[in-house]
Amino acid sequence: MRILKDTHIDFLKHWKIALAFSALAIGAGVVSLILNGGPRQGIDFAGGSQIVVKMSEMPDLDELRVALEAQGLEGATIQEFEAGSNEVLVRTPGVEEGEQIDTSVDQVNAALDEIFGTTGMEGFDFNTVGRERLLQRLLQANPAGYDLDLELEQAEEAYGDQVSAILETRAELGLVTEWEQLDGRGIDPQALAVVRDGAYLGDHAVVNSESVGPQVGRDLRRQTMQAMIWSLVGMLAYISYRFEFRFGVAAVAALAHDVMITLGAFSMTGREFNLPVIAAFLTIVGYSLNDTVVIFDRIRENGTVMRRLSLYDRINVSVNQTLSRTILTSGTTMIVVTSLFLFGGPVINDFAFALLVGIVAGTYSTVYIANPIIYMWEQRATAQRR
Amino acid sequence: MTTLRWKLLIIAVVAAVCTFLAFTQEINLGLDLRGGIHLVLQVDVEEAVEAEVRDDLDSFRRLLADEGVALVDSETRGLDGFSVTVAPADVDAVIDLADDSFVTYDASRAGDGRVELDLTAQTRDSVEDGAVRQAITTIRNRVDEYGVAEPVVQRQGMSGDRVLVQLPGVADPERIKELLQNTALLELRLVQSGPAESRAALLTPYGGELPDGTEVLEADDGDPALGGGFYLLSAEPAATGRDLKTARLGQDELGLPAVNFTLNADAASRFGEFTGANVGRQLAIVLDDLVMSAPTINERIPGNGQISGQYTLEEAEDLALVLRAGALPASIRYLEERSVGPSLGRESIDQGVYAAIVGMAIVVAFMLVYYKGAGINAVIALALNLIIVMGLMATLGAALTLPGIAGLILLIGMAVDANVIIFERVREELDLGKTVKAAIEAGFSKAFSAIIDANITTLIAAVFLFQFGTGPVRGFAVTLSIGIIASMFTAIFVSRVLFEMWTQWRPRTLSI
Numbered sequence: 001m002r003i004l005k006d007t008h009i010d011f012l013k014h015w016k017i018a019l020a021f022s023a024l025a026i027g028a029g030v031v032s033l034i035l036n037g038g039p040r041q042g043i044d045f046a047g048g049s050q051i052v053v054k055m056s057e058m059p060d061l062d063e064l065r066v067a068l069e070a071q072g073l074e075g076a077t078i079q080e081f082e083a084g085s086n087e088v089l090v091r092t093p094g095v096e097e098g099e100q101i102d103t104s105v106d107q108v109n110a111a112l113d114e115i116f117g118t119t120g121m122e123g124f125d126f127n128t129v130g131r132e133r134l135l136q137r138l139l140q141a142n143p144a145g146y147d148l149d150l151e152l153e154q155a156e157e158a159y160g161d162q163v164s165a166i167l168e169t170r171a172e173l174g175l176v177t178e179w180e181q182l183d184g185r186g187i188d189p190q191a192l193a194v195v196r197d198g199a200y201l202g203d204h205a206v207v208n209s210e211s212v213g214p215q216v217g218r219d220l221r222r223q224t225m226q227a228m229i230w231s232l233v234g235m236l237a238y239i240s241y242r243f244e245f246r247f248g249v250a251a252v253a254a255l256a257h258d259v260m261i262t263l264g265a266f267s268m269t270g271r272e273f274n275l276p277v278i279a280a281f282l283t284i285v286g287y288s289l290n291d292t293v294v295i296f297d298r299i300r301e302n303g304t305v306m307r308r309l310s311l312y313d314r315i316n317v318s319v320n321q322t323l324s325r326t327i328l329t330s331g332t333t334m335i336v337v338t339s340l341f342l343f344g345g346p347v348i349n350d351f352a353f354a355l356l357v358g359i360v361a362g363t364y365s366t367v368y369i370a371n372p373i374i375y376m377w378e379q380r381a382t383a384q385r386r
Numbered sequence: 387m388t389t390l391r392w393k394l395l396i397i398a399v400v401a402a403v404c405t406f407l408a409f410t411q412e413i414n415l416g417l418d419l420r421g422g423i424h425l426v427l428q429v430d431v432e433e434a435v436e437a438e439v440r441d442d443l444d445s446f447r448r449l450l451a452d453e454g455v456a457l458v459d460s461e462t463r464g465l466d467g468f469s470v471t472v473a474p475a476d477v478d479a480v481i482d483l484a485d486d487s488f489v490t491y492d493a494s495r496a497g498d499g500r501v502e503l504d505l506t507a508q509t510r511d512s513v514e515d516g517a518v519r520q521a522i523t524t525i526r527n528r529v530d531e532y533g534v535a536e537p538v539v540q541r542q543g544m545s546g547d548r549v550l551v552q553l554p555g556v557a558d559p560e561r562i563k564e565l566l567q568n569t570a571l572l573e574l575r576l577v578q579s580g581p582a583e584s585r586a587a588l589l590t591p592y593g594g595e596l597p598d599g600t601e602v603l604e605a606d607d608g609d610p611a612l613g614g615g616f617y618l619l620s621a622e623p624a625a626t627g628r629d630l631k632t633a634r635l636g637q638d639e640l641g642l643p644a645v646n647f648t649l650n651a652d653a654a655s656r657f658g659e660f661t662g663a664n665v666g667r668q669l670a671i672v673l674d675d676l677v678m679s680a681p682t683i684n685e686r687i688p689g690n691g692q693i694s695g696q697y698t699l700e701e702a703e704d705l706a707l708v709l710r711a712g713a714l715p716a717s718i719r720y721l722e723e724r725s726v727g728p729s730l731g732r733e734s735i736d737q738g739v740y741a742a743i744v745g746m747a748i749v750v751a752f753m754l755v756y757y758k759g760a761g762i763n764a765v766i767a768l769a770l771n772l773i774i775v776m777g778l779m780a781t782l783g784a785a786l787t788l789p790g791i792a793g794l795i796l797l798i799g800m801a802v803d804a805n806v807i808i809f810e811r812v813r814e815e816l817d818l819g820k821t822v823k824a825a826i827e828a829g830f831s832k833a834f835s836a837i838i839d840a841n842i843t844t845l846i847a848a849v850f851l852f853q854f855g856t857g858p859v860r861g862f863a864v865t866l867s868i869g870i871i872a873s874m875f876t877a878i879f880v881s882r883v884l885f886e887m888w889t890q891w892r893p894r895t896l897s898i
Contacts, residue, residue, distance in 0.1 A: 052730065054729070100719055100720060101720050101721065101722070101723060103559070103723060103725075105559075105560065106560075130557055130558040130561065131557065131558075132558075132700065132703075133700075136699065167557075167728075170729075171421070171727075171728035171729045171732060172729070172732065173729070174729040174733075175729075205727070206727070207726075207727040207729055207730040208725070208726050208727060208730050209559065209723070209724070209725050210723065210724040210725070211720075211722065211723045211724075212721075212722050212723075213720070213721040213722060215428075215721055216426060216721045216722045220856075223854045223855075224854065226854060227850050227851065227853070227854035227855070230850055231846065231847055231850045234846045234850065235843060235846065235847075238842065238843060238846065239843075242839055275855065275856070275857075275858070275859050276789045276858060276859060276862070278859075279789060279851055279855060279859045279862050279863070282847045282850060282851050283793075283796065283844070283847060283848075283851075283862075283866070285847050286843050286844035286845070286846060286847025286848065287796075287800070287844055287847075289840070289843035289844070290800075290803065290840035290841075290843065290844065293836065293839040293840045293843060294807065294836045294840060297835060297836040297839065298836075301832070321814070322810075324810060325806055325807055325810040328756075328806050328810075329799075329802070329803040329806050329807075332749050332752065332753075332799050332802045332803070332806070333796070333799030333800065333802075333803070334799075335745060335748050335749055335752070335799070336745035336746070336748075336749060336795050336796065336798050336799040337745075337795070337796065337799065338745075339741045339742075339744045339745035339748070339795070340741045340742075340745065340792055340795050340796075342741070343737060343740050343741040343744055344737055344738055344741040344792065344795075345733065345734055345737030345738065345741075347418070347730075347734050347788055348734070348737075348738065348788055348789065348791075348792055351789060351792055352792065355792075355796065
């Protein structure tokens with residue numbers, strides 16, 4: 001089975017339209033960036049704190065905002081973390097230079113206690129209690145009746161194992177909403193009874209918290225810019241070395257195009273930049289070059305094989321020859337990245353989106369940006385020679 | 387054995403070794419998948435330098451006293467050093483003393499009997515460096531005492547004042563942060579007078595001025611017995627945290643949690659003498675410049691004591707822990723904190739693996755349908771690819787992070803790329819009418835340069851990512867790099883071998 005055999009599409013013919021289309025897409029992105037005051041920076045770059053809280057049910061987000069303000073958290077943004085999972089992401093702005101970072105976990109917990117009506121409850125919250133506390137309880141209650149003077153180590157080990165079993169189960173469940181959920185999971189019933197006594201099932205637990213100080217944010221911004229610039233320089237050098245300088249310029253122009261398109265897409269969809277997203281950008285840069293290199297390689301090869309063809313025809317022939325390969329590889333990579341985007345979960349979602357847009361842009365730019373530039377360069381050079 | 391057989395053997399060995407490694411050396415999971423906490427903290431090196439300068443000034447004053455030089459005045463000058471003022475006639479003697487015994491300072495005259503001692507730049511660097519290294523050691527001790535498996539405590543960057551701490555499996559970030567940040571400077575000092583309600587009230591009997599060799603410290607308001615307020619204490623401690631042999635959880639007279647400590651042999655005897663000579667006076671137990679308690683010395687104390695202050699069980703345990711582990715040389719400040727709970731880590735793994743399986747299934751199906759027999763070739767190469775990556779990552783101890791899993795998924799697409807280049811080329815050659823064997827040869831050799839170039843460019847990007855990235859991003863870079871190298875190996879070497887096997891078996895046709 002094969003597709004696209006022996007095609008003879010004149011790709012270069014419509015290059016002006018293609019460039020205009022790209023210019024339009026990039027233009028839209030730029031407008032969006034200007035309107036939003038630049039790219040939306042995640043806490044990695046802007047500093048700040050971010051918490052993900054899992055709850056037994058979704059509260060009213062406006063209520064939550066008010067409760068957070070009451071706790072002193074001004075300017076917090078709240079959004080749903082993963083559709084249908086009763087998790088929210090709370091983001092608070094950064095601290096000033098020289099101040100200690102603060103994940104605001106305490107304030108968020110207090111606000112949620114207000115909303116769920118669990119402020120000032122007796123005992124400890126089973127959903128957030130730490131290992132030490134549980135172990136202490138078991139040692140104090142000593143349901144297995146160890147002689148704690150002589151057998152302290154054995155007791156600590158045995159109870160320690162039971163605590164681990166309990167915490168494992170809790171981790172699997174995320175948030176325990178009914179005590180019955182702990183049944184039948186290999187937890188010692190005596191130990192469980194001890195733990196239940198004096199505990200309540202809280203309605204919320206912080207699953208993830210991050211806080212980045214202003215110095216670190218600054219450093220990351222600087223490092224990222226360096227990484228991107230040096231990468232492009234490295235690519236330019238490598239392509240110029242393997243092919244010719246004009247090929248290098250064309251390739252880098254295509255890469256810049258891809259980056260701008262992806263940047264615009266992020267801005268228009270309101271997504272944030274954080275470190276993994278930048279990693280995705282750099283990967284796109286490297287990967288987009290794949291396509292470009294394959295076609296350049298073919299153009300170079302056809303230069304020796306088909307001397308009589310003009311550059312225009314040579315480019316077209318090369319693209320046509322490699323067309324099925326280009327479609328196929330981009331296709332398979334897009335399949336896997338789409339899978340990642342759809343099923344990979346919320347943590348990696350922005351990363352997957354960047355890859356997806358970047359790969360589409362990359363394939364397009366190889367044909368419609370890099371090649372026209374090579375052609376134009378040659379035209380300019382020939383015109384000058386005359 | 388034919389060359390082909392050798393090649394097959396190599397492949398089989400590589401596959402077996404990697405599978406073995408992947409299963410026995412468990413793959414190291416990054417914090418974002420395992421759950422745990424990642425902290426970057428900054429050591430206040432200036433504080434350490436200032437403390438060093440203060441200590442040196444004390445030593446210098448004692449030296450002058452021993453040599454019989456009368457001191458008119460002295461003061462510290464922040465990070466630069468300190469200065470002493472003596473009678474103009476003694477200036478030369480002082481400078482000689484400084485040059486002989488205080489080589490870490492440059493002594494100079496400043497007129498009017500004043501001698502300035504400047505800390506040399508070299509010494510200052512070494513004090514700062516020492517402070518960071520000491521802080522790292524102390525933090526490591528505390529982390530070990532707390533009982534974290536596989537912790538990471540290391541300096542971040544080549545030099546400088548930042549420390550990276552990674553603690554997998556820790557679920558209570560607030561507690562560990564406090565634990566690490568606690569300066570825990572313990573001092574036992576003689577009480578001159580107190581308590582008083584304010585500094586002014588305390589100093590009134592002394593004419594409002596601080597007498598030599600004393601310091602005013604506040605009392606911790608947690609303990610009602612102290613009554614809050616200010617104490618006038620001797621500046622020099624009778625014993626410090628450095629003299630501790632051990633500190634342990636105990637109970638005070640009310641049965642509340644407290645910390646019992648014992649001094650080491652050296653300090654114990656000095657302490658015994660000291661307390662023997664000061665029976666009836668109060669001894670203040672000072673923690674981080676706060677007076678925790680001030681019991682009266684009833685008799686000679688052979689070298690142990692108790693710190694109590696309305697502690698909860700956890701607080702007392704943590705205090706005993708930090709006292710055992712040692713005090714921090716300077717205060718630390720947190721610059722970055724990321725903590726992932728175990729449930730989120732688990733979810734992330736599940737989702738990542740699911741996406742990988744779905745993606746891989748579709749790609750495999752596609753390859754088989756589109757390239758038929760050769761497709762099997764590609765699938766085997768792909769499977770081998772993943773095994774090699776897993777094995778290498780397990781051996782190198784590289785951490786698999788969530789972006790790393792995404793990298794593997796990306797690799798599935800890219801690994802197929804190399805095969806596609808080759809197959810398309812082979813199809814072309816077959817179309818040109820070449821024999822199966824010639825087509826395969828031509829296909830591979832012509833595709834070779836394209837594959838190398840394409841993969842190297844992605845590798846360059848991965849190398850830069852590794853250089854400039856941290857944590858999860860670095861995990862991605864490592865996974866990607868290993869994967870690219872593995873995929874080049876499988877595409878060029880393994881695929882070729884599989885094709886050769888096929889041509890030996892069916893020399894005239896090629897299912898592609």
